[in-house]
Amino acid sequence: MLETLQIVWFVLIAVLFTGFFFFEGFDYGVGMLLPIVKDESERDQLIRSIAPVWDGNEVWMITAGGAMFAAFPHVYATMFSAFYLALFLMLVALILRGIAFELRGKIDSKTWKTRWEWAIAFGSYIPAFLWGVVVADLMLGLPIVKGFQFSGTFLDLVTPAAIVGGLTFVAIFLAHGAMFASLRMQDEKFIHKLRSMAASFGKTAIGCCVFLLAAIWMKTSILNDKPISLVLFILAAGSLFFALKCIGDINDRLAFFSGSIAIIFFTTAVFTGIFPNLMSSSLSSDWSLTIYNASSTEHTLKLMTIAAGVFVPIVLIYQGFTYWIFRKRISIVNDSSH
Amino acid sequence: MDALFISRLQFAMTTSFHFLFVPLTLGLGFFIAILETAYIRTILDPWKTYLKGLIDFFGKIFVINFAMGVVTGIVLEFHFGMNWSEYSRFMGDIFGAPLALEALTAFFLESTFMGLWIFGRDKLSPRIHCLTIWLVAIGSCISAFWILVANAFMQHPVGFELEDGRVVLKSFSELITNPYVIGEYSHAMFAGISTAGTFIVAICAWKILHVQNSREPFEKCLIAGAIYLGFGILGTMGSGHMHTQYLAQANPMKLSSIEALWETENPAPFAIIADVNQTERRNNSEITVPGLFSFMVYNKFDGEIRGINQLQAESEENFGKGNYTPPVRSLFWSFRIMVASGGALISVAGLIILLYWKRKSMLEKILRFIPLILPLPFIANTVGWYIAEVGRQPWIVVGLQKTTDALSPNITTNQVLLTLIGFTILYTIIAILAIYAAVRFIRTFEIVYERSES
Numbered sequence: 001m002l003e004t005l006q007i008v009w010f011v012l013i014a015v016l017f018t019g020f021f022f023f024e025g026f027d028y029g030v031g032m033l034l035p036i037v038k039d040e041s042e043r044d045q046l047i048r049s050i051a052p053v054w055d056g057n058e059v060w061m062i063t064a065g066g067a068m069f070a071a072f073p074h075v076y077a078t079m080f081s082a083f084y085l086a087l088f089l090m091l092v093a094l095i096l097r098g099i100a101f102e103l104r105g106k107i108d109s110k111t112w113k114t115r116w117e118w119a120i121a122f123g124s125y126i127p128a129f130l131w132g133v134v135v136a137d138l139m140l141g142l143p144i145v146k147g148f149q150f151s152g153t154f155l156d157l158v159t160p161a162a163i164v165g166g167l168t169f170v171a172i173f174l175a176h177g178a179m180f181a182s183l184r185m186q187d188e189k190f191i192h193k194l195r196s197m198a199a200s201f202g203k204t205a206i207g208c209c210v211f212l213l214a215a216i217w218m219k220t221s222i223l224n225d226k227p228i229s230l231v232l233f234i235l236a237a238g239s240l241f242f243a244l245k246c247i248g249d250i251n252d253r254l255a256f257f258s259g260s261i262a263i264i265f266f267t268t269a270v271f272t273g274i275f276p277n278l279m280s281s282s283l284s285s286d287w288s289l290t291i292y293n294a295s296s297t298e299h300t301l302k303l304m305t306i307a308a309g310v311f312v313p314i315v316l317i318y319q320g321f322t323y324w325i326f327r328k329r330i331s332i333v334n335d336s337s338h
Numbered sequence: 339m340d341a342l343f344i345s346r347l348q349f350a351m352t353t354s355f356h357f358l359f360v361p362l363t364l365g366l367g368f369f370i371a372i373l374e375t376a377y378i379r380t381i382l383d384p385w386k387t388y389l390k391g392l393i394d395f396f397g398k399i400f401v402i403n404f405a406m407g408v409v410t411g412i413v414l415e416f417h418f419g420m421n422w423s424e425y426s427r428f429m430g431d432i433f434g435a436p437l438a439l440e441a442l443t444a445f446f447l448e449s450t451f452m453g454l455w456i457f458g459r460d461k462l463s464p465r466i467h468c469l470t471i472w473l474v475a476i477g478s479c480i481s482a483f484w485i486l487v488a489n490a491f492m493q494h495p496v497g498f499e500l501e502d503g504r505v506v507l508k509s510f511s512e513l514i515t516n517p518y519v520i521g522e523y524s525h526a527m528f529a530g531i532s533t534a535g536t537f538i539v540a541i542c543a544w545k546i547l548h549v550q551n552s553r554e555p556f557e558k559c560l561i562a563g564a565i566y567l568g569f570g571i572l573g574t575m576g577s578g579h580m581h582t583q584y585l586a587q588a589n590p591m592k593l594s595s596i597e598a599l600w601e602t603e604n605p606a607p608f609a610i611i612a613d614v615n616q617t618e619r620r621n622n623s624e625i626t627v628p629g630l631f632s633f634m635v636y637n638k639f640d641g642e643i644r645g646i647n648q649l650q651a652e653s654e655e656n657f658g659k660g661n662y663t664p665p666v667r668s669l670f671w672s673f674r675i676m677v678a679s680g681g682a683l684i685s686v687a688g689l690i691i692l693l694y695w696k697r698k699s700m701l702e703k704i705l706r707f708i709p710l711i712l713p714l715p716f717i718a719n720t721v722g723w724y725i726a727e728v729g730r731q732p733w734i735v736v737g738l739q740k741t742t743d744a745l746s747p748n749i750t751t752n753q754v755l756l757t758l759i760g761f762t763i764l765y766t767i768i769a770i771l772a773i774y775a776a777v778r779f780i781r782t783f784e785i786v787y788e789r790s791e792s
Contacts, residue, residue: 052457055408055449062445065415066438073430080419080426081746087416088757092764095409099768102405106398106775148427150748296431297506304435311442315450322450325461 005301006291009071010278012308014271016064021131021263023057026050029177031097031124032170033197034117040110042190043117045330047104049184052326054101056319058094070304074148074294075278082142082150083134086157090130097123128173129166133158135270136165139216141282148289161215168212171205172240176263179243179256186329195247198255202244209237209266220280222273232269236262342745344754345421348761350727352413354720355765359407361719364482364527365534366400367475369566374468384787388555391785396538398783401456402776404474406768408449413761421754425734425744431506432498432513433488440484448477482530483523490519492735493726494588505738518588521581522726528573529722533715535567536683539690541780543708552785561694568687571680578680579634586635589736591649591662592729597631598624598670604642605629611674614667619647657737664731672721672728679718686711 030050037043050057069076080087096119104116140161143152178198182191213233217223223230239262246255274280278294281287295301370393377389415437418426426433451473459467491498497512498505507513542560546553585593594600598612600620608630613622629639644652646663653662686708693701734741 052453053450055453056446058412059441059445059449062412062415063438063441066434066441068434069415069419069426069430070434070438073426073434076419076430076434077423077426077746080416081421081423081748084420084746084749084753085757087420088760091413091416092760094412095764095768098405098409098412099772102402103771103775106402106779296434297501299510300431300435300507303507303510304438307435307439307442311446315442315446319446319450322454325454325458328461 002295002298002301003292005298005305006295007276008305009067009295009301010271010275010291012305013064013067013071013278014267015312016060016067017271018264018267020060020064021267022260023060024127025173025176025263026180027054027057027177028124028128029173029175030181031120031177032128032174033177033181033194034121034124036197037193039190041332042187042193044334045185045187045190045332046181047101047117047120048334049181049330051101053319053322055098056322058098067304067308071296071301072278072289072291072294073296075289078144078148078150078279078289078294079134082144082152083130083157085154086130086133090127093123093126095123096120097127124173125170128170132166132169133162135169136162136212136215138274138279139165139222139270140219141280141288143283144279144281144287144289145283146287148287148294151283161212161219164208164211164215168205168208171201171208172263172266175201175205175240175243176256176259179247179252179259182252183256184330187332190332191252195250195252198259199244199247202240202247202259206237206240209233209240216273226273226275229269229273232265232272236265236269239265341749341751341754342742344751344758345745345749346741348754348758349417349421350724351758351765352410352417352761353727354723355769356407356410356414357719357723358716359403359410360478360482361526361530361533361715362403362537363400363407363478364475364530365532365566365570366396366403366537367471367478368531369534369538369563370396370400371468371471371475374471378464378468384554387787388558388785391552391787392555392559395780395783395785397456398779399541399776401452402772404448404452406772409768410765421746421749422734422744423746423748425739428504428739428744429491429735431504432491435507435510436484436488436513440481444477444481444484448474448481451477479527482526483519486522486526487514487516487519489726490516490522492733493522493730494518495735495738500738505735517584521577521584524577525574525581525722528570528577529715529719531570532567532574532680532683533570533719535563535565535570535687536711536715538563539567539686540709540712543705545780545783547705548781549784552787555785560690564687564690564694568684568691571684571687575680575684583635586643589730590644591646591653592664592669592725593635594644594646594649595664595666595669595729596673596725598666599631599643599645600647601645602642602648603645605632605640606635606643607631608634609670612670614670616663616666619650619663660732662732664729669725669729672724676718676721676725679714683711683714683718 027050030046033046034043037046100116100119100123104113137157140159142150143156145151175198178194178201182194182198185191185194213223239258243255243259243262246258276290276292277288278291279289373389373393377386377393380386380389451470454462455467455470455474458470462470491513494516495505496516497507497509499508539560542556542563545556546560549556582593598609598614598621599606605628607626607628609621609624609626612624615622631643632641633639635641635643646666650663654660689704690701693704730736732740732742734744
């Protein structure tokens with residue numbers, strides 16, 4: 001029973017991270033587009049497209065973290081203390097980002113607004129990049145010694161391969177964000193620009209993926225041991241290719257849809273690849289944190305399974321309701337009073 | 339200074355900062371929800387306009403405050419793993435669940451419906467729009483409940499077992515019905531209402547004096563705020579009293595430290611002021627009321643209350659040699675600051691209500707002093723948490739894990755110092771900017787009611 005629950009929770013963690021990368025993916029992506037988009041009104045439209053939903057999206061990350069704490073406390077403890085400075089930087093970014101969304105519109109001044117837009121952009125690039133680093137490190141393994149303790153330094157976290165992981169995330173999220181935004185805008189000219197951005201970031205993302213896979217293939221045996229993971233990675237790249245084709249065909253819906261599928265494949269590939277480990281030790285496989293040695297007890301896992309089974313669907317329903325309420329495309333001029 | 343001390347300082351700083359915003363969110367959310375309920379049930383002007391204006395006014399401030407609470411809250415979720423990894427390992431089986439449940443049942447609810455409330459006014463029917471703010475307020479209550487379940491376990495562990503050197507969950511129902519959480523939760527909720535009440539009263543008084551056109555809605559709101567404040571403080575006092583009585587069994591060391599009672603006494607006196615000498619473990623001098631401490635705990639003027647020195651000896655028997663006494667002097671004074679703030683606030687609330695009905699001209703005269711009470715609830719909330727958290731030292735989980743054993747082993751003093759400085763600078767900047775935006779908004783906001791329209 002315990003073993004089943006541990007597997008269930010591995011899957012649930014994967015699901016929560018998939019939700020996180022899907023929702024925050026376009027959310028960060030839209031934020032990251034801000035410095036690239038030169039037109040003031042277009043930047044305003046971008047922000048309006050995520051303003052009502054960014055906070056709810058961010059909870060996916062918090063839930064993924066909280067669920068990790070509840071289900072695999074050792075992983076939470078090791079990961080968060082290992083990535084100490086990286087997470088500090090991420091918190092700074094997320095704080096500025098959150099505050100920026102609420103304060104940007106409160107004072108009618110161009111400088112005030114532009115500065116907060118930079119804060120949103122900073123607050124989107126940093127976490128996108130750092131989560132990419134984290135995910136790459138989970139696959140590549142980290143110097144973890146006996147007793148689940150991380151023994152490396154900051155530099156062990158940001159290896160060249162991990163940086164490629166970070167860049168991959170930035171590129172995927174930029175493409176995802178541009179495809180999301182193209183669905184949300186009214187202005188044809190702007191949509192056209194967004195499409196070409198999505199296309200070029202999509203291509204970059206595929207390129208980054210190839211480098212990342214090469215690094216993983218060289219440094220670990222994940223792809224040899226788990227061909228299914230490799231297949232999923234290829235499917236992720238394939239979906240991204242298909243999304244690019246859809247952008248060419250001016251089918252924005254299908255483009256966003258297959259871009260999202262790419263993210264799901266990618267996350268699934270990562271988790272399939274590392275199973276049953278959650279954090280692998282690069283020093284000895286005995287010291288890795290697995291779902292078996294790092295989990296909570298059966299009682300807690302059972303309880304949390306019920307809670308997740310009840311509440312995740314409810315959350316999806318009311319978040320879906322929110323997106324439905326704000327389904328109308330974003331007009332060029334801000335016509336609401338907010 | 340070592341990594342442990344700086345980590346404690348950092349956690350104290352980030353939680354205290356976070357808790358400047360949380361109580362206001364808790365209390366103001368319900369107040370706005372009540373206003374909006376009144377708004378959708380009102381047909382006639384000028385009340386419709388006034389209510390709409392007040393909702394806009396407090397709503398904008400609520401949004402800024404809410405955002406500050408959200409962003410500073412994420413830091414705390416990360417802290418346990420970043421700085422206190424050994425605590426997280428030891429407690430994960432019990433502590434992780436409420437945190438995850440908080441995210442699942444409360445954060446999603448609050449954040450999602452907050453977005454709908456802010457941006458959905460033209461898109462939702464008035465009733466649904468009103469429902470969204472209720473859901474935000476309820477979400478913040480649920481959130482407070484889960485985090486206090488987690489905190490209550492640290493203060494008074496229940497429903498657990500020790501297994502392979504970590505605590506494991508034995509009974510979830512015991513965990514969430516921990517008597518400690520009932521005291522903490524009710525106290526925190528009423529403190530939230532009091533904080534919001536004070537805020538409303540202070541801001542309305544200022545607006546009445548500084549705005550000519552829209553005096554009337556702010557006058558009515560002042561009274562509503564004063565009633566809200568009075569209700570909140572009465573509840574805070576009642577729940578605080580109840581909780582303190584419970585402390586006598588749950589954590590006598592904390593209770594006796596708060597009252598600087600060094601030796602066991604029956605009946606125990608209550609020290610109004612005391613010059614606490616921690617090194618010699620006694621009070622140099624004190625002014626006491628005989629028997630009052632016993633009365634507060636047992637509702638009668640006799641009954642034994644164990645002193646700090648006896649409790650220290652008991653702890654040494656149970657847990658081995660060591661210092662089990664928290665810093666008594668600061669606990670003693672923190673408690674008095676908290677109670678005095680509450681006393682001042684209820685007096686102001688009472689005075690406003692009384693003068694409004696009996697002597698309105700007097701109320702006019704004291705209006706300009708009312709905004710001065712604004713810092714009081716924030717001070718009381720902060721010292722209140724200081725008492726709760728410092729009062730359980732040297733334990734991080736009372737009787738189970740010491741704070742010294744909880745720290746992440748792989749983080750260095752410099753790293754913790756760097757992040758402490760980083761958070762301090764960042765928090766200072768965002769506090770200044772948020773206050774700047776809020777004050778500018780408060781200054782310029784007017785509720786315009788044009789009679790010609792109706």
